Amino acid sequence: MTSTPNPHNALEALSEIAAALNSARDAERVLDVVVDAALEALGAERGFVLLEAEGGDEPFEIRASRNFTGDDLAGVRPLSTSVVQEVLRTGEPVLVYEAEQDERYGGVESVVLQQIKSIACVPLRLRARQIGAIYLDAVKARGRFTREHLPFLRAVADQAAIAIESARREAALREENRRLLSEARDKHGFTEIVGTSPAMEGLFETLRRVIDTDATVLIEGETGTGKELVARALHYEGPRAKQPFVALFCGSLPDELLESELFGHKKGAFTGAATDKKGLFEAADGGTIFLDEVGDLSPKLQTALLRVLQTGEVRRVGDTATRRVDVRVVSATNQPLADLVEENRFREDLMYRLNTIRVELPPLRQRRTDVALLAHHFLDRYAVGPRERVEGFSADALDALKRHRWPGNVRELEGTVERAVVMARSSVVTAEDLRLPDAPASDALNLSPGMTMKEVERLAVEQTLDACDGNVSATARTLGVSRRWLQYRLKEWNEPEPAEAA
The missing domain is CATH 1.10.8.60 (Helicase, Ruva Protein; domain 3)
Structure with a gap:
């Protein structure tokens, strides 16, 4: 662009430059776009961008260049330093029409040896701070850069400064995200699940097999065994680690609030719904949702959860529209879902949806x-x-x-x-x-000499049942037997099965 750009062409060129800068995601790509845009804008033959140096003896460093050899850059550095210092001192561009005749730079060795004819240097300014400069020159034609080019070049420089700062911030955010993700993996990964017992070795083997899948996982175990720790490890060690992990304790809220928490609601759907609200399934889109004590869900919410698992869609309370979500579901319960199904307290089809992979945490x-x-x-x-x-x-x-x-x-x-x-x-x-x-004394069996194995078995069941406050499921887990086996033994001994604690 050797002539002054007319308003239409200038606007079109600036639009193209803005689009190119907006699509550049990292600082180095932004700098490349800046140099190319400046060369095209002024019809310059060579150019580079200088930015504040991050340490070192020099205040600025060349970060992107065009049409310079290594020797050329070394030779022009004293000149560019002098020009840039002038630009930064005054905050104004420097234009040199005929470098050999210019009293400021005509005697500089770079101008003589490289036969530089014209020079343009414009500051990169972000608000009141100077962050660098764009340097351009021509070695074939005098008077290449004129005052009429300055508004256009300043507009390019202003766009470039904003784009450079934006790219730097985005790079800093990416680095911060990587650091936080690393810390999350350290805090919530497998290293936090401690154990070398055979039961834990089996657990680790199962987790390693399912870590890279999207299969639903059901974690069963008593309260305090670390079910959420396992759920977080599945998330932060897997491919969804950069996406949200959202946890909800299903037994802590009444149905209406729990439905709103899970699926969101539309403004006016109920008293107090002052604004639209996205639910946790939407908040976890791309990541993992952990439903703790899923066995406490009411039949209504079990049906709603089953629909989400089947269709991958959620519908906010009071809304008719559906929204697709991509969420891995990990659930946990301290009551075996099979027992709840047997008692008609949990949907069997939902159990199978949640139970693709079952993980049991030993007490x-x-x-x-x-x-x-x-x-x-x-x-x-x-x-x-x-x-x-x-x-x-x-x-x-x-x-x-x-x-x-x-x-x-x-x-x-x-x-x-x-x-x-x-x-x-x-x-x-x-x-x-x-x-x-x-x-307690009940920790030890009250064995008597001459007792048969059947008598020892019954004594162990009775004492464990008493220690578990009559909870058949907890007794079965403690003894390492199935609930069905325990029920059979109680019936055989003509003992009524105790009612489960609420």
């Missing part, structure tokens, strides 16, 4: 070899700052930890260690610091 009393490992894991977490002096457990403390039944499972163990670290008076946690209750 802590079934993985006693992991107790010491978990205790030290939690000690490392809580023995920080003023409690850093607490370095371990005494022998009697470890023995007490291993003997305790842990009805609250891993969650109870974590709380016990945290409390002990606070209460410890020395560098080791003692049994007294743990403040564990004395083991």
Whole structure:
């Protein structure tokens, strides 16, 4: 563009430049577009962009160039530095019509050796701050750059400065996202699931097999076994890690509020619905939704959840439109869904939808070899700052930890260690610091000499049933048998099956 651009051509060129800059996602691509746009705008033969240097001796560094060899760049650096300093000092562009005759630059070695005829340099300015400059020159024709080109070149420079800053911010956000994702994986990944017992090795093997799939996963286990920890590991170690992870405890809200939380609502759908609201399924689009205690859902919400799993669509409360969502569903329950189906409290078709992959978390009393490992894991977490002096457990403390039944499972163990670290008076946690209750007498079977295996079996069932407050499901899990087997034995012994606790 050797002549002054007319308004129509200038507007069209600026529009094309803006579109190119808007499509550039990283700083290096933006700089390439800036140089090419400036060369085209002024019909220059060579050019480069200088930006603030990130460290080093020089305040600015060349980040993108066109039609310069390495030797050319080295030779022109003293000239460009002088020109740029003038631009930054005044905040105004520098135009040199005939470089050899210009008293400011005519004697500069670069002008003589490289036969530079014309020079243009315009500042890159972001609000009141100078972030760099665009340098252009011509070696074939004098007077290539004129004052009439300045408004156009300034407009290009202003667009370029904004695009460069935007690309830098986007790069910083991407880096921040990578850092946060790495921290999330460290915090919620497999490394946080501690255990080397055979039961845990089996769990890890199952998780490794399903981590890269979109299959629904049902996690079953007693309260406090770490079901949400497993759900988060499935998300943050898998391909959806960069997308949202949304968790909801299904037993905490009445039906109307729970339906609104899950699926959203339309303005005016009910009293208090002042605005449209997206539900958690929409919020989790592209990622994972974790439904804790899914067995507590009412029949109405079970039907609504089944529809989402079948169609991949949600409908907000009070709305007629449907919205597609791409969500992996991970659910958890402390009551086996098969038992709830048997009792007509849960839809069988929904159970099969949720139960594509079933993961069972063993209670802590079934993985006693992991107790010491978990205790030290939690000690490392809580023995920080003023409690850093607490370095371990005494022998009697470890023995007490291993003997305790842990009805609250891993969650109870974590709380016990945290409390002990606070209460410890020395560098080791003692049994007294743990403040564990004395083991009940029912922990040991009251065996008598001469008892048959059938009698021992019945005694074990009766004492465990009593320890579990009559809960048949919990008793079956504790004994490691099926609920059906336990019901059969109770019937055989003519004992009525206790009513489940609410």
